[in-house]
Every structure is written in structure tokens, then in C-alpha cells.
Amino acid sequence: MTDPGALALSLSGVSKAFGGLCAVDGVSLDVTPGERRAIIGPNGAGKTTLFSLISGEQPPTDGRITLFGRDVTRLPPHRRAALGMARTYQITNLFPRLTVLENCLLAVQALKPTKFHLHRALSRYPGLFERARSALEAVGLAGKDGETVRNLSHGEQRQLEIALALAGAPKLLLLDEPTAGLSPAESHLMTGLLKRLDPAITILVIEHDMDVAFELTKRVTVLHFGKVIADGLGDEVKANPLVQEIYLGRE
Numbered sequence: 001m002t003d004p005g006a007l008a009l010s011l012s013g014v015s016k017a018f019g020g021l022c023a024v025d026g027v028s029l030d031v032t033p034g035e036r037r038a039i040i041g042p043n044g045a046g047k048t049t050l051f052s053l054i055s056g057e058q059p060p061t062d063g064r065i066t067l068f069g070r071d072v073t074r075l076p077p078h079r080r081a082a083l084g085m086a087r088t089y090q091i092t093n094l095f096p097r098l099t100v101l102e103n104c105l106l107a108v109q110a111l112k113p114t115k116f117h118l119h120r121a122l123s124r125y126p127g128l129f130e131r132a133r134s135a136l137e138a139v140g141l142a143g144k145d146g147e148t149v150r151n152l153s154h155g156e157q158r159q160l161e162i163a164l165a166l167a168g169a170p171k172l173l174l175l176d177e178p179t180a181g182l183s184p185a186e187s188h189l190m191t192g193l194l195k196r197l198d199p200a201i202t203i204l205v206i207e208h209d210m211d212v213a214f215e216l217t218k219r220v221t222v223l224h225f226g227k228v229i230a231d232g233l234g235d236e237v238k239a240n241p242l243v244q245e246i247y248l249g250r251e
Contacts, residue, residue, distance in 0.1 A: 006066070006068050006069025006070075007030050007031060007032060007033070007066070007068070007069070008031045008032060008033045008034075008035065008067070008068060008171065008172050008202040009029070009030075009031040009054065009065075009066070009067060009068075009172060009202070009204065010029070010030050010031070010064075010065070010066045011027055011028055011029040011030075011054070011063065011064070011065055012028050012063055012064040012065075012066075013026050013027075013028055013062060013063040013064070014026070014027045014028070014029075014050070014053055014060050014062070014063030014064070014065060015027070015060060015061045015062040015063055015226075016046075016049055016050075016053055016058060016060055016061050016226075017061045022226055023046045023049040023226050024046045024049050024050050024053060024060075024226045025046075025225070025226035025227045026062075026063070026227065027046075027050060027063070027223075027226070027227070027228055028228070029221060029228070029231075031172075031202060031204060032202075033068075033171075033200075033202055034199055034200055034201070034202055035202055035203075035218075035219065036202075036203045036205070036216060036217040036218060036219070037203070037204050037205070037217055037219050037220070037221060038205050038206075038207055038213040038214070038216065038217040038219070038220045038221070039051075039204065039205070039206045039220075039221050039223060040206070040207065040208075040210070040213050040220060040221070040222055040223070041222055041223035041224055042224065042246065044225075045223040045224050045225065045226065046223050046225070046226035047206045047223055048090070048176060048206065049226075050223070051087065051174055051176055051204075051206060053065065054085075054174060054204075055077055055080060055085065055087045055174060056072065056075055056076050056077040056079070056080045057077055059073075059074065060073065067080060067083050067084070067085060067172065068083065068084065068171065068172075070083065081110070081168065081170075084169075084170050084171030084172055085170060085171075085172045085173075085174070086165040086166070086168055086170035086172070086173050086174070087165065087173075087174040087175075087176065088161045088162060088164075088165050088173075088174070088175050088176055088178060089161070089176050090176050090177045090180050092154075092157045092158065092160075092161055093161070094149050094157060094160060094161065094164075095149060096148075096149045096150035097148065097149070097150065098148070098149060099145065099146055099147060099148055099149065100136065100141060100144045100145050100146070100147050100148075100149060100152070100160055101129075101132055101133070101136070101145035101146065103149055103160060103164060104132035104133075104135055104136055104145075104160070104163055104164060104167055105128055105129070105132045106164075107132075107135075107163075107164040107165075107167035107168065108128050108131045108132045108135070108167045108168070109128060110167075110168060131167060131169075132145075132167060133145065135163040135164070135166045135167045136160075136163050138163065138166055138196075138197065138198075139159040139160070139162050139163045139166070139193055140159060140189075140193060141156065141159055141160060141163060144156065153186075154181055154182065154186075155182050155183070155186035155189065155190065158178060158179075158180075158181075158182065158186075158190060159190070159193065162175070162178065162193070162194075166197075170201060171200075171201065171202060172201070172202045172203075172204070173197075173201050173202065173203050173204070174204050174205075175194070175203060175204070175205040175206070175207075176205075176206050177206050177207060177208055178190055178194065178205065178207070179191070179207065179208075179209055179212050180208065187209065187212060191212050191215055191216060194216055195215075195216060203216075203217075205217065214234045214238070217234070218233060218234060219231075219232065219233060219234070220232065220233075220234050220237040222237060222240075222243050224246050229242055229243065229246065230242060230243045
């Protein structure tokens with residue numbers, strides 16, 4: 001059971017070493033329920049590795065991770081997903097030959113007992129279709145449910161990935177560069193979509209586009225060589241001399 005009054009996510013001294021390389025170095029971070037937080041930093045700062053530690057895809061070398069008050073440091077990804085965590089990736093990870101709705105139905109079933117009912121037709125579970133279509137509507141794909149995924153534009157595939165993450169009704173959503181590879185127009189649409197998501201969902205986002213990061217979130221954490229070098233409200237981080245020197249390229 002999770003504690004409804006606890007922090008959505010808490011990291012305490014989390015580190016990850018690959019041989020002699022310390023990709024994440026003693027990161028401590030507290031994220032409150034409903035918060036929108038951006039993780040930014042130059043290439044190689046350890047952002048994606050940190051997400052992999054939070055989602056359980058890699059075990060930390062040291063430190064502690066709690067999700068809604070529960071210690072999940074050693075729990076596998078599927079156990080964390082059952083506690084309300086979902087994640088997207090930099091590279092789309094979809095079933096290209098299935099339809100948009102079929103992809104979303106698979107995501108809806110992932111956390112439901114119906115995934116074990118192999119000999120029953122999906123049509124016997126109208127609630128699954130309702131949930132899938134609700135997730136598609138939330139990301140602006142309500143009219144695309146019968147479209148084969150490989151026929152979608154790159155931007156629409158990014159939208160579908162977010163729909164799959166939303167299908168399990170997550171309480172914490174990890175977004176890894178949601179606007180990567182999008183045109184300026186698509187990036188603008190994606191930013192608007194993310195801003196309209198249920199405010200009860202806690203969102204932690206890695207974003208290479210500074211304008212998007214500061215528009216989506218109020219609080220920003222900056223990583224450099226695996227360490228937190230700044231953490232605060234957007235304007236505070238922008239004014240930080242170290243951030244300007246290392247990340248924003250101050251002369």
C-alpha cells in the first residue's frame with residue numbers, strides 16, 4: 001500500500017556507477033503530488049540514467065527511492081507500474097502493424113487481471129475500450145483509433161506513446177524528451193497537450209528544449225556530470241550563474 005499523504009517521489013543519495021564512471025552521483029530529490037518538475041542538463045549529464053533508476057530498469061549502486069511513501073529501490077519496473085508509475089522514452093516504442101486502438105488496448109490491459117483471460121474475446125470487456133478511447137481523446141487522437149500506427153506522423157506517434165502511458169491511470173508520469181524530433185509546430189502542439197493533462201498527475205520531464213521545459217513546469221532541477229547543480233523555480237534556475245555558464249552557454 002502507498003501512503004496518500006506522502007511525497008510522490010523521493011530520491012535520497014541515489015547513485016549509479018558503470019565501472020569507473022559515475023553516471024548519477026548522489027542525487028537527492030523530492031517531488032510533491034501534482035507537481036510538474038523538469039530535469040535538464042547537457043548531453044551526458046545523467047538524465048536518462050536517472051529516469052532508468054526511478055523506473056526500475058536499472059538498479060542504483062547506492063541510495064534510496066520511494067514512491068508515494070513506499071521504498072521501491074529494489075522493486076522491478078512492473079511492480080512500480082502497479083503502484084502508479086508510467087514512463088515514455090526518447091525513441092518511440094510502439095507496435096507499428098497494429099492500429100492505434102489496439103496499441104492502447106494492450107496498454108490498458110497491462111495492469112488489469114483481464115490480461116490473463118486469453119480465451120475470452122475483448123468485446124466482453126467494454127470497460128477496456130472505454131478506458132483506451134479516453135486515453136486517446138486526452139492526447140488528441142480520438143479520430144485516429146482505426147489507423148495503423150506505421151501510417152501515423154512522428155508527432156502523432158509521440159502522442160500515442162503518451163496515451164499508452166496514460167492508459168494505466170498513472171499517478172506519476174515520467175516523460176523522456178517528449179518533443180524530441182518534432183517540428184516547431186508539432187512541439188507547440190505537444191506542449192499544449194501536456195499542459196492540459198489531469199493536474200492530479202505528477203509529471204517529471206526530461207526536455208532538451210529549454211523553452212518547453214520552462215513552459216511546462218514551475219520547478220527545474222539541473223544535472224551536470226550526474227550531480228544536481230541547481231534546483232528551484234524556473235526564474236531562479238535561469239538566474240543561477242553556474243547554470244548559465246555550464247548549460248546556457250554564458251560567455
